[in-house]
Amino acid sequence: MNTGSFSVADDITSFNGPGGSDLRASITIAAFSNSNKTITVNFTVPAIIGVYSMTIGPNITAADNGAPMDQNLNGIPGEADDAFTTGYSLQRTIGPDAVGYTAAEYPYQDLNLVIGAPGVTTLLNGTDDGNALLTLAAGKTFNFYGTHYSSMSVSANGLISFGGTVTTAAGNGSFTSSPVLASIGVLYDDWRTDTSNGPNDSVVLYLIDSARNSLTIEWSDVTHFNVSGGSTATFQTILQLNTAAVPGRIINNYRDLDVGNAGFTDGASASVGIKDADAQGTRRLLVSQNTGEQPWVKTGKANILSLDVIAPTITNASYAFESGQSARFAFDESVASSAQLGAFAVQNLTTAQPLAAVDVGYDGATNAATLNLPTTLDDGNYRVTVNGNLDGSGIVDAFGNALDGDASGLAGGNYTFDFSFFRGDATRDRAVDLDDFTVLAANFGLPGAVFSKGDFNYDGEINLNDFSILASKFGSSLAPAAFGRAAPVNPVQSTDIASAAQRLTSPFVSTRLIDAILGQPDGDVMI
Numbered sequence: 001m002n003t004g005s006f007s008v009a010d011d012i013t014s015f016n017g018p019g020g021s022d023l024r025a026s027i028t029i030a031a032f033s034n035s036n037k038t039i040t041v042n043f044t045v046p047a048i049i050g051v052y053s054m055t056i057g058p059n060i061t062a063a064d065n066g067a068p069m070d071q072n073l074n075g076i077p078g079e080a081d082d083a084f085t086t087g088y089s090l091q092r093t094i095g096p097d098a099v100g101y102t103a104a105e106y107p108y109q110d111l112n113l114v115i116g117a118p119g120v121t122t123l124l125n126g127t128d129d130g131n132a133l134l135t136l137a138a139g140k141t142f143n144f145y146g147t148h149y150s151s152m153s154v155s156a157n158g159l160i161s162f163g164g165t166v167t168t169a170a171g172n173g174s175f176t177s178s179p180v181l182a183s184i185g186v187l188y189d190d191w192r193t194d195t196s197n198g199p200n201d202s203v204v205l206y207l208i209d210s211a212r213n214s215l216t217i218e219w220s221d222v223t224h225f226n227v228s229g230g231s232t233a234t235f236q237t238i239l240q241l242n243t244a245a246v247p248g249r250i251i252n253n254y255r256d257l258d259v260g261n262a263g264f265t266d267g268a269s270a271s272v273g274i275k276d277a278d279a280q281g282t283r284r285l286l287v288s289q290n291t292g293e294q295p296w297v298k299t300g301k302a303n304i305l306s307l308d309v310i311a312p313t314i315t316n317a318s319y320a321f322e323s324g325q326s327a328r329f330a331f332d333e334s335v336a337s338s339a340q341l342g343a344f345a346v347q348n349l350t351t352a353q354p355l356a357a358v359d360v361g362y363d364g365a366t367n368a369a370t371l372n373l374p375t376t377l378d379d380g381n382y383r384v385t386v387n388g389n390l391d392g393s394g395i396v397d398a399f400g401n402a403l404d405g406d407a408s409g410l411a412g413g414n415y416t417f418d419f420s421f422f423r424g425d426a427t428r429d430r431a432v433d434l435d436d437f438t439v440l441a442a443n444f445g446l447p448g449a450v451f452s453k454g455d456f457n458y459d460g461e462i463n464l465n466d467f468s469i470l471a472s473k474f475g476s477s478l479a480p481a482a483f484g485r486a487a488p489v490n491p492v493q494s495t496d497i498a499s500a501a502q503r504l505t506s507p508f509v510s511t512r513l514i515d516a517i518l519g520q521p522d523g524d525v526m527i
Helices: 434-443 464-473 491-505 513-518
Strands: 012-016 027-033 038-043 050-056 084-090 102-106 120-125 131-135 142-144 147-149 151-155 159-162 182-188 203-209 214-224 233-240 250-256 271-275 284-289 301-306 314-320 325-331 344-348 353-355 359-363 368-373 380-386 415-421
Touching (some): 012 027, 038 050, 120 131, 182 233, 182 250, 284 301, 314 415, 325 415, 344 368
Antiparallel strands (some): 102 301, 120 203, 142 147, 159 182, 203 214, 314 325, 325 368, 344 353, 344 380
16 A cells, blocks of 8 residues: 555544444554555544444555555445445453353452462372363362263363363364363463472462352463463462352453463463353353453453353432431342341441441342331441442342442442431431421421421430430531531520520420420410
8 A cells, every 4th residue: 555645534534433423533543564555543442332433445545556445346446435444342241152151351359379278279280281180079069051060170271171081282262163071261272380480380279168159270370381481370260169050150360361472471372261062153152262352361350251240230229217217229130139237337437336237128029128227326427338249248149240339340349328317307407406496396296207307216206305305416417427526507506505405494484395386275374
């Protein structure tokens, strides 16, 4: 091509993203290569899920005869139809395959098994292309493509096979005909454990966590056969055990994939995926093959393969205070089995003290959990934290996906919800004043008692006990969480407080507070 005939402004006629957004301003550089036969266009755009397209030409000319593009091959160069359009689709998931396995990005976990650590067993060491049998403890199985396996064959080459002995050959294929056995390619390549820079290097380790029903296998500081004197790689897979009829989740976690050679770093010569036994076309899922550009297969990244890879989220949170104290959390899918007291933590931010909740109720029809709180709780600004830990100790769905509490689009991350409580504050404006007194006075002794009408002690009545609460708080306010403890609204109101207290307690004043509320009796006033 005649490089002088090309410019980004004139010849990239469109670059559109999801919703038709014009992304031409995001193009950073366009460079020629391959004897000026190839143009590489670099750009930076937001990672928004959807379809992207770019149109280039048709007025880029040939270096030999100056002819513009003839993309439609009709012998008439330079027509509008001779422009070239390409595109790509940015997706959150890959799949599903015929069984329902889907792949997605997963939060990276800072895992590192160490030889000699409690529960850590050395499976392979001092081998190139070697393998070993890993047998699970009695009562433990891994459901893979609907078959329950109590053992698996693990290769030094980042491959796990089921129902036989894993192949000793290194590979990076597409998981169609090879391997023959049902297999997981964690990072299937030519790794070796027969080189070592120290006693803890170049091994394959595993750890069974019985409490979490998980198996972690780590290829620790393994070297690549085709890279001499380079760095080592460390990566893991985490298999979910004892999932009954549902296939277990597979999480591939990449601690360090930089081996010092771009041709083999970040999975550039590896395959990541799964397949069922025998030759497969539809019962297989390929995540990555021979590319270092798959964003889920890089140092500090992870991916998940499961029948469900979408984390649950909280769609709405609310605080109820009228006839009791509770916080309600609505989820976008069922989390019934995990909506237990241990998944919620409540703290009074004003006093920095934790609050023990009473219990949790779950409504399966609306997928809502109600956290019931004691009606005796102290004044303060409160925060409820809903646990989204990846270890499964908090909210998870039926497939074990942890809550996406931080709205990252990935599992994990806590959700926080703040509310405040100030006893005596019927109007919920953070101050106890004449407005609250007016509310209480209007509802004194009437049925339908709730907090906003003056039932400050939740006894179902509005009476002198509630007046006492109001009087004790009159003129004070609850500061926002950033300002700490409650403080007076305004010191000049102190005379109002004294007056209200006197009218409440003294039967000898001309107009008692109770008389103002109930009205004076007919006839003589008794004193």
